[in-house]
Amino acid sequence: MEIKAKSIYYPPGGILIWIIIYLELITFGMAILALAYYGSEERELFHSSSLKLNKTIGTINTILLLTSGFFVAKGIHFFKADNIKKTLFYFNCAMLGGFGFLILKSFEYYEKLEAGLHMDYNSFFRFYWLLTGFHFIHVLVGLVILFVITFSIRKKQTEASFEDIEASASFWHMCDLIWLLLFPVLYLLF
Numbered sequence: 001m002e003i004k005a006k007s008i009y010y011p012p013g014g015i016l017i018w019i020i021i022y023l024e025l026i027t028f029g030m031a032i033l034a035l036a037y038y039g040s041e042e043r044e045l046f047h048s049s050s051l052k053l054n055k056t057i058g059t060i061n062t063i064l065l066l067t068s069g070f071f072v073a074k075g076i077h078f079f080k081a082d083n084i085k086k087t088l089f090y091f092n093c094a095m096l097g098g099f100g101f102l103i104l105k106s107f108e109y110y111e112k113l114e115a116g117l118h119m120d121y122n123s124f125f126r127f128y129w130l131l132t133g134f135h136f137i138h139v140l141v142g143l144v145i146l147f148v149i150t151f152s153i154r155k156k157q158t159e160a161s162f163e164d165i166e167a168s169a170s171f172w173h174m175c176d177l178i179w180l181l182l183f184p185v186l187y188l189l190f
Helices: 015-041 043-050 055-080 084-114 123-154 162-189
Strands: none
Touching (some): 015 043, 043 123, 055 084, 055 162, 084 123
């Protein structure tokens, strides 16, 4: 397998995925800045609301996403080494971590709804639902992308290009990064 040398003009996965990633990071960044602004205006409300979040689930979800990101990186490493069996193993482990994240986040959402902590409860929970819901959708999309790439690697007749695999890994790592910004802001700082 031939892998092209990268330059600053050709980031991993191609320029298009990085334009998407930067736009997503800017969008989440602006929302986090708005959260910080409103949090500074309503400190007591945001603090008491943050205490209602399940920090254990948030911590486990952080570990799941970081571990799955590690697995994606290992999968890329083994793909470069032309070890398809280990590539598939690590990509499957990454998807398992992503599914674990979605299951735990769904359970946490259920807890919040049962407690009446819906989007209209207060401004903190409006941010909570919008930010984590948008992130949830990104993880779901990332899982679909990883599934398609894994399926493509598994089927020899539709072999995935290295650029496609790098692009999917870059998107997955973006999901990790966004969660690493959301978790401390929502669960720990207020």
